[in-house]
Amino acid sequence: MLQQTRVESVSPYFQRWMEHFPTIQKLADAPLQEVLGVWEGLGYYSRARNLHLAARQVMAQGVAIPSTSRELRRLPGVGRYTAGAIASIAFGENVAALDGNIRRVLARLFNVDLPARSPQGEARLWELAEKYLPEGAAGDYNQALMDLGATICTPRLPQCAVCPIKEFCQAFQLGIQEQRPVSLPKQSIPHYQVAAAVMQRGGRYLITQRLLKGLLGGLWEFPGGKQEPNETLPECLARELQEELGIQIKVGEPLNVYRHAYTHFRVTVHTFLCQWQEGTPEPQLIQVQDLVWTEPGELANYPMGKVDRQIASQLVLGIPARDTEI
DNA sequence: CAGCCGTGGGT
């Protein structure tokens, strides 16, 4: 949960997670749907799918959590950092754990001028993270550097005046602490116009499950997709539902518009009230994992990303129920 | 290996 996510964000999710899945066995036995539901809102949903798989792998292999960094790394979702953190903190192994905080602390302490996220920069920082590991106290050392980075050696406005190791900090001595770590040149992110269908049929609404890989994998959504050049939003919606579900629809009145920023792009989502055309083929699983016509009161049972949860919540509050007369 | 993969809070 803590991968790329702050402790303050994780904390309530962790509490709830441990109530739902108090043992590895319970997690391994749970359906993916429930796992994603408890994870909903935390983002990077492959972490939930991988943790679920890891629990099943542990139960299949002998019921015990691996206790060495080498064995931990064989679990899906556990890379060099996570394996090092667990092995050093929980099992006392003398191994490094380079996270965003330690990366920043070491880049300043040793004035690393290679971009921290470049392959060369990563290699240098891992080397530094291993070089001063105190035998028998690697866990405390790793945690101390993480906490220093989280509280004092912050990305902006680091509190160098109260830093316990400022006399050893090369960047501070040179007065360039805010220019370390060096970051890679940023790339501009695209902005897409997206259309999503609120398909109404006899008091129920159509939601579809995304394929298990990729963005929001395994989560449910109101079907639709990105607008293409020289295409209106209603045309986009009709095309997308034909492609994904093989259905012909009537696009009705526009509903709400939502804006959202993902890691690598932004979207403006335009929702439309839609109808399935009587007498035409039923929805099929063409480019979706699954589909269901659900009542508004049951939407909460289907894990969704933020935008689709907002759309669903709006439905629960109520939109005009006039499907049978159109 | 460079590009993907969410969301929230801080500035």
Added chain:
DNA sequence: TACCCAAGGCT
């Protein structure tokens, strides 16, 4: 408002 980036891993 817009941008940064966080207890990274996978393909």
